[in-house]
Amino acid sequence: LIIDASGNSSRSIPDTLFGIFFEEINHAGAGGLWSELVSNRGFEAGGPNTPSNIDPWSIIGNESSIIVSTDRSSCFIRNEVALRMEALCDAEDSNICPAGGVGIYNPGYWGMNIEQGKTYKVVLHVRTLESLNLSVSLRSSDGLQDLATANVIGDASDFSNWTKVELMLEAKGTDHKSRLQLTTMRKAVIWFDQVSAMPSDTYNGHGFRKELVSMLADLKPRFIRFPGGCFVEGEWLRNAFRWRETIGPWEERPGHFGDVWKYWTDDGLGYFEFLQLAEDLGALPIWVINNGVSHNDQVHPSTVLPFVQDILDSIEFARGGADSKWGSVRAEMGHPEPFQLTHIAIGNEDCGKKHYLGNYLKFYYAIRDAYPDIKIISNCDGSSRQLDHPADLYDFHIYTSANNMFSMAHQFDRTKRSNSGPKAFVSEYAVTGRDAGRGSFLASLAEAGFLVGLERNSDVVEMASYAPLFVNDNDHRWDPDAIVFNSWQQYGTPSYWVQQFFKESSGATLLPATVHANSSISVVVSAITWQSSESDNYYLRTKIVNFGSNIVNLTISITGLDSNYIKSVGSIKTVLTSSNLMDANSFQEPNKVAPVQSMFENAGTDMVVELSPRSFTALDILL
Numbered sequence: 197l198i199i200d201a202s203g204n205s206s207r208s209i210p211d212t213l214f215g216i217f218f219e220e221i222n223h224a225g226a227g228g229l230w231s232e233l234v235s236n237r238g239f240e241a242g243g244p245n246t247p248s249n250i251d252p253w254s255i256i257g258n259e260s261s262i263i264v265s266t267d268r269s270s271c272f273i274r275n276e277v278a279l280r281m282e283a284l285c286d287a288e289d290s291n292i293c294p295a296g297g298v299g300i301y302n303p304g305y306w307g308m309n310i311e312q313g314k315t316y317k318v319v320l321h322v323r324t325l326e327s328l329n330l331s332v333s334l335r336s337s338d339g340l341q342d343l344a345t346a347n348v349i350g351d352a353s354d355f356s357n358w359t360k361v362e363l364m365l366e367a368k369g370t371d372h373k374s375r376l377q378l379t380t381m382r383k384a385v386i387w388f389d390q391v392s393a394m395p396s397d398t399y400n401g402h403g404f405r406k407e408l409v410s411m412l413a414d415l416k417p418r419f420i421r422f423p424g425g426c427f428v429e430g431e432w433l434r435n436a437f438r439w440r441e442t443i444g445p446w447e448e449r450p451g452h453f454g455d456v457w458k459y460w461t462d463d464g465l466g467y468f469e470f471l472q473l474a475e476d477l478g479a480l481p482i483w484v485i486n487n488g489v490s491h492n493d494q495v496h497p498s499t500v501l502p503f504v505q506d507i508l509d510s511i512e513f514a515r516g517g518a519d520s521k522w523g524s525v526r527a528e529m530g531h532p533e534p535f536q537l538t539h540i541a542i543g544n545e546d547c548g549k550k551h552y553l554g555n556y557l558k559f560y561y562a563i564r565d566a567y568p569d570i571k572i573i574s575n576c577d578g579s580s581r582q583l584d585h586p587a588d589l590y591d592f593h594i595y596t597s598a599n600n601m602f603s604m605a606h607q608f609d610r611t612k613r614s615n616s617g618p619k620a621f622v623s624e625y626a627v628t629g630r631d632a633g634r635g636s637f638l639a640s641l642a643e644a645g646f647l648v649g650l651e652r653n654s655d656v657v658e659m660a661s662y663a664p665l666f667v668n669d670n671d672h673r674w675d676p677d678a679i680v681f682n683s684w685q686q687y688g689t690p691s692y693w694v695q696q697f698f699k700e701s702s703g704a705t706l707l708p709a710t711v712h713a714n715s716s717i718s719v720v721v722s723a724i725t726w727q728s729s730e731s732d733n734y735y736l737r738t739k740i741v742n743f744g745s746n747i748v749n750l751t752i753s754i755t756g757l758d759s760n761y762i763k764s765v766g767s768i769k770t771v772l773t774s775s776n777l778m779d780a781n782s783f784q785e786p787n788k789v790a791p792v793q794s795m796f797e798n799a800g801t802d803m804v805v806e807l808s809p810r811s812f813t814a815l816d817i818l819l
C-alpha cells in the first residue's frame with residue numbers, strides 16, 4: 197500500500213459526507229427517540245370517528261363497575277375525540293368495585309421505563325360536572341406496586357370546563373414496564389383527553405430520549421435526513437406525513453396513522469422537533485418532502501400547486517423571520533431564530549412513477565425561485581447516466597447482500613466526473629437478508645468496504661447515511677438497523693460501530709492510497725488526515741477492510757512525509773473483527789462485536805501491518 201502524503205494530489209472531503217437518516221419505522225420515534233411515555237395520548241388512534249379505538253389504553257373494572265366510551269367533546273378542534281369514563285360504583289360497594297377503584301391505564305409502548313428517584317411530568321385534560329377525586333399514578337406492570345401517586349380533588353364546579361392538570365411525580369421504585377393509571381373511588385362521569393407523561397430529564401430539555409440521542413451524537417453526524425422514506429410517501433396520500441399537523445402545542449396535534457409501517461403516531465416528534473434535533477446534533481436538516489406521490493395514488497402536476505405552497509410554507513416555518521407568517525409560529529414554539537434548512541429532498545424512491553417528474557419540476561422551480569441557496573435532491577439515480585432534469589444532488593439507495601455491497605466499493609469509480617453535475621446522496625444503504633439477520637458482523641464488514649469506496653469517491657458522493665437508524669426491539673418491522681432499544685436499554689449493531697470509523701472523515705483531507713496486490717486479495721483502503729477537535733492533534737488515518745478469510749501482511753509506505761513528523765508515541769490502532777461472521781450484539785452482550793483500540797507502536801513511513809482475516813482496521817498515526 198502506498199499512501200501519498202505530499203499534498204500534491206490530496207483533496208477535501210465534503211463537510212457533509214457522513215450523516216444519519218431517521219425514519220419513523222420500527223417505533224423509532226413514537227416509543228423511541230421521543231420520550232413521551234403515553235401511547236395514543238388523545239384517544240385518537242382509531243381515527244376521528246367515534247366510537248374510537250382507545251388501544252393500548254385498558255380498563256380497570258368490569259361492566260358492573262365502569263363504562264368507557266369515546267365521544268367528540270374535546271376542547272381541541274383538530275383532535276375532537278375524548279374519553280368518557282363513567283364510574284358506576286363507590287369504593288364502599290366492595291362487591292362491585294375493585295379495591296383501589298375503577299379507571300383506565302396506559303402501558304405506553306410495551307411498558308414505561310420508570311426509575312426510582314427520577315421525576316415524571318404528567319399532564320392531562322379533565323372535565324366533570326361532579327366533584328372529582330382522581331388518583332393519577334405510575335404503577336408496576338401488573339398494577340400492584342405504586343411507584344408514584346398524586347390525587348386530583350375538586351368540587352363540582354372546579355372541573356366543569358376542560359381543565360389542564362399538571363403534576364410532577366417522583367418515583368419511589370423502578371419498573372421498566374410500568375403503566376400510568378387514572379382511577380377514582382367515587383361514582384362520577386369524567387372525561388379525559390390529551391394525557392401525557394414525560395421523564396423530566398430529556399436531551400437538552402427538548403423531549404428526546406437522552407441515551408438514544410447520545411448514541412447519535414457519538415457518530416458526529418453532519419446531517420440528519422428526516423422524517424423517513426416510505427413514511428413520507430404513505431401507502432395513500434391521505435396517510436402521508438403532513439408537517440402542518442405536527443407543529444404547535446402537542447395537545448393540538450391530531451396525530452396520524454403511518455400506513456406503510458402500520459402504526460399510529462401522536463406526532464409529538466414533529467417537524468419542529470426534527471429541526472430542533474438537527475440543531476442539537478450540529479447536523480444539517482435534510483427535509484424529505486412528499487411531492488404528491490404515494491405508493492398507490494398520485495396528484496396530477498396540473499393540480500399539485502397547493503402541495504407546492506404547503507412545502508414553501510414549511511421552509512418559511514424553518515427559515516422565515518419571527519415576524520413572517522410561519523416563522524412566527526416557530527417563534528411561538530420557542531425558537532425565534534431561524535433553523536438552518538439548506539436541503540430539500542423531493543420525494544422518496546419515486547423516480548419513474550407517472551407524475552414524479554412533472555411534480556418534481558413544479559417543486560424544483562418554486563423552491564429555487566424563492567430560496568436559490570437551497571440544495572434540491574432528486575429521486576432519480578444519476579450515477580450511471582446524466583439526469584434529464586435539474587438537481588443539486590440525486591438519491592442513491594442500496595440494500596443488498598454482503599458480497600455485493602463489498603464489491604460496490606467501486607460503484608462510484610465509474611461515475612462520470614463533471615464540475616457542474618449533481619452529486620450523489622447515498623441516503624440509504626445496508627446489507628440486508630440472510631447475510632445480515634438482525635445485524636451481523638458480516639454485514640458491517642461489507643458496509644465498511646462500501647463506505648471506504650464512498651470516501652475515495654467523495655468528489656462525486658457528497659452525503660451518505662445508513663438505514664434504518666433505530667428499531668424498538670418490540671417492533672421489528674425492518675431488520676437490520678443501526679441501534680436497537682427497548683424501554684430502558686440500547687446497543688449499537690456492528691453496522692453502528694462501522695459508522696464510528698468514519699465520523700472524522702467529513703471535512704477531512706483525502707490522500708491518494710493505492711494497493712498493489714494480486715487480485716485474490718479482497719482489501720480496500722482509504723487514507724485521510726484529520727484534526728482532533730478535543731486535542732487539536734493531527735492524525736493520518738488509514739482504514740483497511742480485509743474482506744477475505746486469510747491473514748494479510750500489508751506493507752505500507754507513506755511517501756511525501758518526513759518520518760520525523762511522526763510522533764514516537766500516541767498512534768492508535770482500532771480493529772473491528774469477530775470469530776463468526778454472523779456474530780451480533782444483544783442487550784446481554786452489547787459489545788460482542790465492537791471496535792477494540794490499542795497503542796500502535798511501529799508507526800512510521802514504512803511499516804508492515806498484519807490484518808486479521810475478515811477485519812476492519814483503522815491506523816491513526818499521530819503527526
Ligand code: AHR
Nearest residue numbers: 425426427544545663664
Ligand atoms: O429504510 C427502510 C425503507 O427502505 C425506506 O422507508 C425506503 O426508502 C426504502 O425502501
